[in-house]
Amino acid sequence: MVSELETAVRADLAALIKEKNCHGIMVRVAWHDAGTYNTHDGTGGANGSQRFAPECTHAANAGLNIARDMLQAIKDKHPDISYADLYQLASIVAIEDAGGPAIPFRMGRKDAEAPQCTPDGRLPDADKRMPHLRDIFYRMGFNDEEIVTLSGAHTLGAAHKDRSGFDGPWTSNPNVFDNSYYKEILKEEPGSGLLHLPSDKALLDEPRCKALVETYAADQATFFQSYAKAHQKLSELGANWA
Numbered sequence: 001m002v003s004e005l006e007t008a009v010r011a012d013l014a015a016l017i018k019e020k021n022c023h024g025i026m027v028r029v030a031w032h033d034a035g036t037y038n039t040h041d042g043t044g045g046a047n048g049s050q051r052f053a054p055e056c057t058h059a060a061n062a063g064l065n066i067a068r069d070m071l072q073a074i075k076d077k078h079p080d081i082s083y084a085d086l087y088q089l090a091s092i093v094a095i096e097d098a099g100g101p102a103i104p105f106r107m108g109r110k111d112a113e114a115p116q117c118t119p120d121g122r123l124p125d126a127d128k129r130m131p132h133l134r135d136i137f138y139r140m141g142f143n144d145e146e147i148v149t150l151s152g153a154h155t156l157g158a159a160h161k162d163r164s165g166f167d168g169p170w171t172s173n174p175n176v177f178d179n180s181y182y183k184e185i186l187k188e189e190p191g192s193g194l195l196h197l198p199s200d201k202a203l204l205d206e207p208r209c210k211a212l213v214e215t216y217a218a219d220q221a222t223f224f225q226s227y228a229k230a231h232q233k234l235s236e237l238g239a240n241w242a
């Protein structure tokens with residue numbers, strides 16, 4: 001049963017995301033909270049620690065204060081939702097609002113406090129290729145298929161010069177969640193105004209990963225099915241349930 005709190009927060013998130021057209025950054029803020037997880041020692045994960053320094057000052061999190069500030073108004077209105085839940089729910093609502101798959105969501109992640117901030121360097125470097133992506137994503141407990149699947153979130157949003165040094169969207173419809181990211185990265189060169197990160201092209205380096213990119217480019221239903229599963233797992237990494 002969906003709680004009254006979850007229903008109310010979902011409605012406010014959907015209104016905010018529609019009004020601001022901020023689907024991409026909502027997905028990114030949640031991914032950067034959860035993606036610090038270390039499966040070996042249980043540190044990091046979807047615990048809201050990104051709201052504290054030093055984590056919020058890590059280069060990988062540049063610009064995410066914009067998302068956190070927008071979400072603070074919803075937190076102020078609904079103080080009973082944890083930051084950890086709020087970030088993950090914002091991402092799931094953004095994906096659904098953009099036409100993506102419904103992602104199962106469970107409330108109850110407890111918030112970390114400042115001492116639980118993770119050290120810098122836990123999130124992937126866009127200039128690097130598959131060995132680095134494996135180091136980072138295997139540490140979170142993901143496999144190669146899940147690296148390919150989760151990278152499909154780049155169907156939404158854009159890079160910004162003042163945040164990452166990269167510029168532009170991956171697809172020509174960055175507020176629509178579909179399989180166009182895979183079609184784009186299979187092209188030799190990015191289309192006019194579009195972006196291929198080295199870490200996107202890395203997915204073509206390994207034959208099994210490239211085959212999965214081709215499958216997703218040809219079959220959106222298969223992508224959506226795998227994406228919903230992988231994203232739910234991401235959204236629950238390291239969760240300390242109330």
Ligand code: HEM
Pocket residue numbers: 023024025027028031063124125126127133150151153154156157158159160161163164165166197199
């Ligand atoms: C595979 C390793 C990944 C690398 C190296 C990477 C890197 C980046 C970079 C450099 C940006 C641009 C940030 C900016 O300038 O604003 C970006 C944006 C984004 N990333 Fe990733 N990313 C990765 C995986 C993921 C995953 C797993 C997700 C979610 C499941 C994700 C979701 C997004 C979204 C939605 C944006 C757009 C943000 C916006 O519109 O403001 N990324 N990513």
